Structures are given as structure tokens and as C-alpha cells.
Amino acid sequence: MHNILFASSEAYPLMKTGGLADVSASLPAALKELGCTVRVLIPGYPAALDTIKKSRRRKIAQLTIRDEPVTLWQTPIKGADVTFWVMECAPFSDRPGNPYQDPDGNDWPDNAERFHLFCELTRLLALGQGGVNWTPDVVHCNDWQTGLVPALLHDHPERPATVFTIHNLAYQGLFPAEIRHTLELPETFWHMDSLEFYGKVSFIKGGIAYADQLTTVSPGYAEEIRTPEYGCGLDGLLRAREAYLSGILNGVNYADWNPQTDPHLVANYHAGDLxxxxxxxxxxxxxxxxxxxxxxxxxxxxxxxxxxxxxxxxxxxxxxxxxxxxxxxxxxxxxxxxxxxxxxxxxxxxxxxxxxxxxxxxxxxxxxxxxxxxxxxxxxxxxxxxxxxxxxxxxxxxxxxxxxxxxxxxxxxxxxxxxxxxxxxxxxxxxxxxxxxxxxxxxxxxxxxxxxxxxxxxxxGDYSWKNSARAYKDLYQAALNQISER
CATH class of the missing domain: 3.40.50.2000 (Glycogen Phosphorylase B;)
Incomplete structure (x- = not known):
């Protein structure tokens, strides 16, 4: 069965600002039930590091990325049936609060550098160069924070397959053009068919333009983002790649969301007795x-x-x-x-x-x-x-x-x-x-x-991850077939 490296900027219960966190815990767990081996990689925000201190964490790698010391922790999380890899490094770990914005609601000014570090670690792990004795068959990236990963891996002859999921196209990871020099990105990326977007660097375009397979989180949204009304300026690129674009509906983790067993309720109930x-x-x-x-x-x-x-x-x-x-x-x-x-x-x-x-x-x-x-x-x-x-x-x-x-x-x-x-x-x-x-x-x-x-x-209704996880597993195989035919 497949080895899946699931890279996400948040995952419940280590960090949650929205639905991405729920998906990043629930989908890997459903994939595990289908026989996949999954590692969920997230940045080590202070809250995440505090949580894993209470678990059976162990250090599995120590490396340096762009002069930043990086420690990689592996840990199980109580109530989450997957293994987490947590990246501890100062740009994430020394900054409490919202992972993307300061207390005034403004984006952190170094978000490009921070998430580029996260993408670089993902790239190294994908290529078996991260000091960990485990190599993925597929790297599954999520939203703009991981959008550079498919681009950075694209030209490597022995790379794993890449899948990129768009959870919300409105958030694109746009940065000034000069950031490409700071991040030492290849000049070949500075092109309208690559990362360039109206004179800015777009992280999300890295995922859309270079991933072997693209997904969105519902069939309806997959249709909508190919139109000017909902495409946020990227509808042309998405239409060009529509043969590789799928809409797979997110699911519900019934272990967490079930009125019959929910521990947060004063009284439980079920469909037969309301x-x-x-x-x-x-x-x-x-x-x-x-x-x-x-x-x-x-x-x-x-x-x-x-x-x-x-x-x-x-x-x-x-x-x-x-x-x-x-x-x-x-x-x-x-x-x-x-x-x-x-x-x-x-x-x-x-x-x-x-x-x-x-x-x-x-x-x-x-x-x-x-x-x-x-x-x-x-x-x-x-x-x-x-x-x-x-x-x-x-x-x-x-x-x-x-x-x-x-x-x-x-x-x-x-x-x-x-x-x-x-x-x-x-x-x-x-x-x-x-x-x-x-x-x-x-x-x-x-x-x-x-x-x-x-x-x-x-x-x-059945809103579980069961059917959606099977669809993702089939998609992983399609991505693997693509790269084997190169």
C-alpha cells in the first residue's frame, strides 16, 4: 500500500483555524484504514509543541534549512489515529497566536520565508534527504502554504507523485516579486505559466501548475473555480489543467462529530430518538x-x-x-x-x-x-x-x-x-x-x-470519509501512473 506524506499548515488537535485542520486529521485517518501509511507534517507552532510535550514524542531528525536549525518530532496524538511529524524551528515555534496573522489581523511580514522553509522540509522528506528512514510514494499538499512543494519537486527524476488540494482559492499566498530572490527560487519560475501572477509570486500557482493531480473539496467547487466569477484570476490555468482536476467532497469524522457519543453534550441522542x-x-x-x-x-x-x-x-x-x-x-x-x-x-x-x-x-x-x-x-x-x-x-x-x-x-x-x-x-x-x-x-x-x-x-445521510478516502486512494494511484509513464 502507499506511503503518503500529508503536508498541511494545520491539523486538529495541534492547530486549528478552520476546516483544513479537521480534514488534515480525518482524511489521513481514513486513508490509514484503507491500508495506507500516512505521516501528517505540520509546522511546530507553540501550541502544537506544548501539546506534543504531553505525548510520546521522539526526535527523528535534526537538520539545517537556509541557516535555520530544524528539529523534526514524531508523535502520536491522543484521539487522532495518525502519526504526526512536527517541524520545530524558530520562525514558527517562537511566535504564539494565529499562525498566519499578527494580533491586529495583518499577515505576518515573513510568511513567504516561513512557509518556504516548511516547503523545503517537505521537499527534503519527499526525496529521502530529511534524515528519516521513510520515503513517501505520494506527497499530498494542501493550500497555498504548501504550494511550492510540487514546483520544487517537479524536475527531480526520482521524485514521488504529487497531489495538491485547493481548500480555498481566495487565499493564494501572494508576495512581492522580489521575494523570489530572497528565497533563491529558480528564475524559470518567474513566468505566467509558473509562479508569476500579475507581477507577484503566487505560492498557490506552484501547486496548480506543477502537481500531478489537483483536487478541490467538493464537485461543485471544482466546477466553480474554472469560471471567472469564482476562479480568482486562476480560472484560465485551472481550465488548462482540468483533465487533472477532481472535486472530492470532504467528510465528517464521526469519532468527533456524533450526537450519540459526543462528550460535549449535556445529553446524547440519535436519529431514532430525538x-x-x-x-x-x-x-x-x-x-x-x-x-x-x-x-x-x-x-x-x-x-x-x-x-x-x-x-x-x-x-x-x-x-x-x-x-x-x-x-x-x-x-x-x-x-x-x-x-x-x-x-x-x-x-x-x-x-x-x-x-x-x-x-x-x-x-x-x-x-x-x-x-x-x-x-x-x-x-x-x-x-x-x-x-x-x-x-x-x-x-x-x-x-x-x-x-x-x-x-x-x-x-x-x-x-x-x-x-x-x-x-x-x-x-x-x-x-x-x-x-x-x-x-x-x-x-x-x-x-x-x-x-x-x-x-x-x-x-x-452518509457524510463519512469512507467514500472520499477511496476516491483519494484512486487518485494517488493515478498520480503514480502518471510519473511512471514519464
Whole structure:
């Protein structure tokens, strides 16, 4: 079976800022069940190093990359059924907080140098030059932070196959042209068909232009990024490489997300008996002081980044109307300071109906998913989305903008039969379209038989990594066949 080096800038539970972290733990575990040997490589942020100190870590390599001392640790992680390799070096390990941005929300000025170091370590390990007695057959890279790896490996005659996954094309790793000299990148990379992008160096183009196989995280997003509307200026290159581009839907790790076993819930439940879902709702309402109005009114939840991409402005503009209907709303996330301030202002005005929780809290995310009746995901674009699949499995109906992975997983009763429908969607990212979907959802909530049918359909779906992991395994073989034919 294949040896897979899975390189990612984050992986749960060592570092998480979004869905990439969940994928980087869950997909390798599913691949392991299919017989693959997987090593998950991530940078050694302070939080990650603190975590592995509590595990059976061991040093497996000591090397120097661009004058930076690098220690490579191998460790198992409790609750994660994969082996992690953690890169300890000063540009990552001496900097607490967000892995990509400073406390003011600005990108770290040396991100190019930092993630180039990470890519260089990945390259060395891929070629068996990292001081570790293990060589991968396939290097699976994720997002712009690892985009240079396929480019750096491209010309090596004995290299492994490369797969590059685009989790979010909007984040491209763009840096000034001069950085190519600082990083000592080959001048052959400075070309419109390589890393050059409108006079800047694009890390993500390294993955798109040079990887043997490309993937995105849903079939819908694979279609969208080949269009000018969603291609972020790279749609032409993606169309040129569409023969090597696949859309494979992300999955859910049922070991972490299962209402029947979830340790974060005050009471567990399952599809055959939803009584304890209402217990979870009442518990959360009480703890968050959401006491105003009737207990029969719907609870709406949002968990995610507070940025325009996630459609949080549509939620904000709808909150006064929703709350006047008697709904309760709970928000968990962080992001744009103006959006955070608007939410906090509304919370003061609608005390007892709106709970705003800034930051991220894994336990609270689970509790909101279980307690809510309706889960809001009005994203302007959404490569895959995991929260809608979590909510479906928890009997919480998602309301989504019909884009990317959201349209691949949520089926509105206005378009699908009642044995297929499992949530609500809207086509245009406008306030009018969003509020029309909200009205339909609130009307459905008043019809228990209709609502319970949608819940049953959602909870019966298979959102596991099982099928997706098989698709990735087949893709790895396709990439290996490509390089054997060179």
C-alpha cells in the first residue's frame, strides 16, 4: 500500500483555524484504514509543541534549512489515529497566536520565508534527504502554504507523485516579486505559466501548475473555480489543467462529530430518538441566558469566521427582523472587527435573545450544532463546508447559499422530493433571497411532521470519509501512473 506524506499548515488537535485542520486529521485517518501509511507534517507552532510535550514524542531528525536549525518530532496524538511529524524551528515555534496573522489581523511580514522553509522540509522528506528512514510514494499538499512543494519537486527524476488540494482559492499566498530572490527560487519560475501572477509570486500557482493531480473539496467547487466569477484570476490555468482536476467532497469524522457519543453534550441522542436534542437546546438557552420569548421558538446557530465571505452581513441585516419574530440566535466566531462590533451592539439591544461569543470554543461549537433548530451558512462562496454536514447529522437543518459544497449536500424541499430534502437553500447572495429562505424555514418549523421528515433525511445521510478516502486512494494511484509513464 502507499506511503503518503500529508503536508498541511494545520491539523486538529495541534492547530486549528478552520476546516483544513479537521480534514488534515480525518482524511489521513481514513486513508490509514484503507491500508495506507500516512505521516501528517505540520509546522511546530507553540501550541502544537506544548501539546506534543504531553505525548510520546521522539526526535527523528535534526537538520539545517537556509541557516535555520530544524528539529523534526514524531508523535502520536491522543484521539487522532495518525502519526504526526512536527517541524520545530524558530520562525514558527517562537511566535504564539494565529499562525498566519499578527494580533491586529495583518499577515505576518515573513510568511513567504516561513512557509518556504516548511516547503523545503517537505521537499527534503519527499526525496529521502530529511534524515528519516521513510520515503513517501505520494506527497499530498494542501493550500497555498504548501504550494511550492510540487514546483520544487517537479524536475527531480526520482521524485514521488504529487497531489495538491485547493481548500480555498481566495487565499493564494501572494508576495512581492522580489521575494523570489530572497528565497533563491529558480528564475524559470518567474513566468505566467509558473509562479508569476500579475507581477507577484503566487505560492498557490506552484501547486496548480506543477502537481500531478489537483483536487478541490467538493464537485461543485471544482466546477466553480474554472469560471471567472469564482476562479480568482486562476480560472484560465485551472481550465488548462482540468483533465487533472477532481472535486472530492470532504467528510465528517464521526469519532468527533456524533450526537450519540459526543462528550460535549449535556445529553446524547440519535436519529431514532430525538428527545434529548430538546434537552441540549434548553441547556444551552439557560447557560447563554437566552430566556426571552417562548421556549417553542426556533434557535438559530452560526459557527464560523466573521467575514463577508461567510455571509455574516446577511445575518446581521436580518437579525432585528428574526429576533422580533421571537427567534433566538447564537453566534460563535471571530474575524472582521467591524462585524464583531455590530454583533455586540445588537446583543446589547436584544439581550436574552442574541448570544455573541467571540473567538473559538470547540465544545461550544458542538453544543450549538446540537441545540440549534436551524444552522445558518449563507456563504457567498464555500469550497466545501463541514458545518452543514455536522448539523445534518445532528438533526439541525442547515440553511445555505447554493454554492460549492453547500449545493452538493443540502437539498431544499422546493427543488427536491420529500424523501430527498434535508434543509433550505437560496440561489442569490442577496438579503431578499436569504430572507425568503428564512421565511420558508420558519414556516416549516411550525409544521412538526414536515420538519421531522427533513431531520430524518439529514440524519440518514452518509457524510463519512469512507467514500472520499477511496476516491483519494484512486487518485494517488493515478498520480503514480502518471510519473511512471514519464
Amino acid at each position: 428527545d434529548n436534542k430538546s434537552v441540549c437546546k434548553q441547556d444551552l438557552l439557560q447557560r447563554l441566558n437566552l430566556h426571552a420569548g417562548s421556549t417553542d421558538q426556533p434557535l438559530l446557530g452560526f459557527v464560523g469566521r466573521l467575514v463577508e465571505q461567510k455571509g455574516i452581513d446577511l445575518i446581521l441585516d436580518s437579525l432585528p427582523w428574526l429576533l422580533k419574530q421571537g427567534c433566538r440566535v447564537v453566534v460563535l466566531g471571530s474575524g472582521d472587527s467591524d462585524l464583531e462590533q455590530r454583533l455586540q451592539t445588537l446583543q446589547k439591544k436584544f439581550s436574552g435573545q442574541l448570544s455573541v461569543n467571540l473567538g473559538y470554543d470547540e465544545a461550544l461549537a458542538h453544543q450549538i450544532t446540537a441545540a440549534s433548530d436551524l444552522f445558518l451558512m449563507p456563504s457567498r462562496f464555500e469550497p466545501c463546508g463541514l458545518n452543514q454536514m455536522y448539523s445534518l447529522y445532528y438533526g439541525t437543518l442547515p440553511l445555505v447559499h447554493k454554492v460549492g459544497g453547500l449545493r452538493d449536500t443540502v437539498f431544499d424541499p422546493s427543488e427536491f422530493t420529500m424523501d430527498q430534502a434535508n434543509g433550505f437553500s437560496f440561489k442569490e447572495p442577496t438579503l431578499e433571497s436569504f430572507q425568503q429562505a428564512l421565511r420558508r424555514a420558519l414556516t416549516s418549523y411550525q409544521n412538526p411532521e414536515h420538519w421531522q421528515s427533513l431531520q430524518a433525511n439529514g440524519m440518514a
